[in-house]
Amino acid sequence: MIKTVVMTILAAGLLMAGSIKVNRNDTCAVRQFKVYKYPSWIAKAETAKGETAYFSSPKSMFEFYFQPDRWMEFGAATPDDITSLTVTDFNTLNAINARSSYYVYGSTQTSPAGDDLVPFAKLEDAEKFAKKYKGKRILRFSEIKNSLIRLLNGRI
Template sequence: CGMFAHKYPKWVAKLHYGEKYFAFDGVKDLMKFYFNPLKWGKYTNATKDKITSFEVTDYYKQNSVDGFKAFYVIRSDIYGPMGNELIPFDKLEDAKTFQKDHNGKRILKFSEITENIPYELDSK
């Protein structure tokens, strides 16, 4: 989207490709890039099979966690820099607590996030 991720350290998400990485201002925008990097530019080397790590910022602990293993709450009353967001947590129990406290609609594992979900979050 063109926003600067460094302005939003509480929301930073990164896709690593070896020693290079792309930083995003939230998981939602990262997922848009993950599913279709060529939509955003000539990122021919940014394919899923070349990802060496995926970091997200745990909402409660504010530390970096493995995005492939994280749990994501969607449609809560907490918004990120770009509005509705996939709110990441390292532990399922933390995601459940957040879901209850902030009216989250669902908890998703990474494997359950489909290409359409980030765009659906934009259309609240």
């Protein structure tokens, strides 16, 4: 009986740890791509005004994060107005907290937006990916600066 209860709880946890839910009309706030076409790269931001912005990649999410006033329709003038950031774990395709994720920089894998940062919930997964796809560094959220995003976009 206890085994059945434990298995039920574990299964429920797996079901709740799903992907970022989008529909066919959701577009990337930065690039205007239909995000449903790229499920392994979807990210989103929620603002204090209750608005949700979807992104076709983590790089696009960071562009929004560093300069939210460029997209005022989402009600965020500064990064402090962004209440939640979510990315897709590249290994599991589960939605994960962007602020606690590990990001692989400089890999051979590209997103719909080009060179990008590949997110993972676990450091071990990021390390395996970096080794397999020639990633140059593994970064935490706080280490990512607007200058890196500009570099990835070819603006530096």
